[in-house]
Amino acid sequence: MPMDERKLDVLRAIVQDYVATQEPVGSKSLVERHNLRVSSATVRNDMAVLEDEGYIHQPHTSAGRVPTDKGYRLFVDRLSQVKPLTAAERRALHRFLDGALDLDDVVHRTVRLLAQLTRQVAVVQYPSLSRSRVRHLELVHLTDSRLMLVMITDTGRVEQRLVELPGPVAEADVLTIRRTVNEKLAGARLTETPRLIQSLVEEAAAELRPAMTNLSTVLLETLVERREERLALAGTANLTRHALDFAGSLRPILEALEEEVILLKLLGEVDTSAALHIRIGDENEIVGLRATSVVSAGYGPSGDVVGGLGVLGPTRMDYPGTIAAVRAVARYVGEVLAQN
Structure with missing residues (x-):
């Protein structure tokens, strides 16, 4: 049965606060920080329902709640607004890519820019032959x-x-x-x-x-x-900024990122479509990446998809900001290729 808007508002608030603070979120802080227009008791009841339905969970006793993969998925699917790039970010995007000399330069500038804008790991596939x-x-x-x-x-x-x-x-x-x-x-x-x-x-x-x-x-x-596909990777060090998001060790993620076949698989869904693809947590078929989310899109000149690009980071990700960055960069790289 569809979730009502009030519970969606509570889930959105939990996701936003947890992404911002990395602290479990309680009903009292939700009421204080967000204009939910309901009492703490109502928010507690809504949180209980969200927990029963698997959208949030309590990491330990007497703590607040954190989103589950299922909660992030609903949040992403019901995003009403994608955070636009700031004027400074748009200027940086244009300035950075407009100076590219050739295809290698376009790809390497793109992957560095995407890692800087999102503060995540960025992957860019060279245009496929x-x-x-x-x-x-x-x-x-x-x-x-x-x-x-x-x-x-x-x-x-x-x-x-x-x-x-x-x-x-x-x-x-x-x-x-x-x-x-x-x-x-x-x-x-x-x-x-x-x-x-x-x-x-x-x-x-x-x-x-x-x-x-x-x-x-x-x-x-x-x-x-000739079937070889080439990739560029940047921002791996950004994973260390999120070390607490990955239970145990970063090793499985780092090992997965060393495998070119796995990286191509991450971008595989963008082969024929410029539409955005988002895989969250357990939706990733690669076991070593199930603590991560991947946001990817196809790019190419004049709407023809010739390659893919995307970012990988923890499931506790700024989805609106990341989606905006991936979309904007994919669109602009397509324009750059069309001009060359």
Whole structure:
């Protein structure tokens, strides 16, 4: 049965006070700090109901109450307002990212900025090759039988490969091959390229077909078979600011953060959607991260999601502020990529 607004107000107040103070919250302090417009006795009754339903619990006898994972989840699901970034934070975001020189710089500035804004651990995934489009392919004539292939994607990734040719190829023929390849592949999503690459060989003039065949093999390796994903991480030291939130030890969290596969999994839900994803406590499938919450979002140019970014911290997190920061940074990184 749906919870009434008064009990939701009590839960919101408990979450806000506990996040701010890290102290269990009692009915007396709630009435004093918040305009709940009800008596202490009513607040105590509401807290008893919230405890019976698993939204709050009493960490030890004669203490106040603290939110459970279920309580944080309801709080997040019923957030009516996300705390906007301050003017200073918005200026910092623009100033910090506008000065980026290339994709590596964009990613590393983004992850540092996100860690600073949220004071949590930040993770940023490089734009995925599989979700990018070909912007341009350059062929550099190194010797009569060797080329350098340079592929640039719409997300700023640059891939270089050597192409060994079966025999000497004139520079004029290299220019013809380059023009043909760009006409066929420029603007295509990388997942669409295999059939286009096959047609390059089939449609090539007889005298260029051996060279096109070798080039197509390298293209397939570069565009299709390359599955590596790269990540940037910052703010791990912020975990020590919340050491009391993690029962026992930070070790399981630190060990999990060392595994790239786990970090990619944290951002996995943002593969196809720019929508925000929030996993709280036991909602994390990775055992070592069940004392944490993860707030993540997809980013990319012109609404195309090409990668993910997010933050990880204790479940006692400033959710409105963290959500605002992740959303704003994801949106602005997409704008930066669209301009490059």
